[in-house]
Amino acid sequence: MTPIGLFYGTDTGFTEIVVKLFQEEFDLVAPHLLTVHNIGDTPVTTLQQYDHLIIGCPTWDIGQLQADWDKAYNALERLDLSGKQVAIFGLGDQYGYPDSYCDAIGILAKKFASRGATLVGFTSTDGYEFTHSEGVENGRFLGLALDEDNESDKSPGRVSEWVWQLVDEFDLVPFLEPA
Ligand SMILES: Cc1cc2nc3c(=O)[nH]c(=O)nc-3n(C[C@H](O)[C@H](O)[C@H](O)COP(=O)(O)O)c2cc1C
Numbered sequence: 001m002t003p004i005g006l007f008y009g010t011d012t013g014f015t016e017i018v019v020k021l022f023q024e025e026f027d028l029v030a031p032h033l034l035t036v037h038n039i040g041d042t043p044v045t046t047l048q049q050y051d052h053l054i055i056g057c058p059t060w061d062i063g064q065l066q067a068d069w070d071k072a073y074n075a076l077e078r079l080d081l082s083g084k085q086v087a088i089f090g091l092g093d094q095y096g097y098p099d100s101y102c103d104a105i106g107i108l109a110k111k112f113a114s115r116g117a118t119l120v121g122f123t124s125t126d127g128y129e130f131t132h133s134e135g136v137e138n139g140r141f142l143g144l145a146l147d148e149d150n151e152s153d154k155s156p157g158r159v160s161e162w163v164w165q166l167v168d169e170f171d172l173v174p175f176l177e178p179a
Pocket residue numbers: 009010011012013014015016058059060061062063064066091092093094097100101102103148149
């Protein structure tokens with residue numbers, strides 16, 4: 001059992017590319033920290049097995065969740081996630097959909113917080129160009145926003161920086177020490 005479960009959904013595969021970046025980065029931090037699940041073929045109750053969750057969801061159909069997360073959404077209501085830490089990353093197209101950029105981050109952030117989870121991994125909006133996002137609160141993203149449509153070259157750096165932020169906020173230091 002790894003300390004972190006990463007659950008993602010994808011329609012056209014961009015999120016899967018980013019998930020590979022997460023796997024590579026966590027392998028550099030320490031092997032066996034992360035287990036990856038596609039929410040499209042994983043029971044929602046599996047989320048409860050982990051103390052630390054990374055949730056990945058692109059925004060689709062102008063401000064909506066990706067299809068598999070949309071299907072899972074109501075079942076999230078039945079989870080007790082108290083004591084869990086949740087970090088959310090989203091993919092979106094800031095130039096194509098500037099009024100709903102990465103809205104899914106905000107939709108899921110609200111839902112996970114309502115199930116008792118503590119949200120971590122907030123990031124700056126500096127360097128992005130958009131007009132509105134449900135994923136922004138008090139001037140910060142409630143997670144990590146990525147844009148594979150326009151800035152795939154920035155994703156490795158953004159993922160790497162965020163992973164190290166999570167190592168700190170998830171308090172993974174005990175898992176880094178040699179056995
Ligand atoms: C019809 C359509 C609607 C979209 N709506 C949004 C949106 O509202 N906000 C946003 O940030 N991105 C939006 N996107 C962009 C996708 O989120 C982006 O392409 C993402 O990388 C797709 O991830 P996936 O390949 O993992 O499904 C939309 C794309 C399409 C084709």
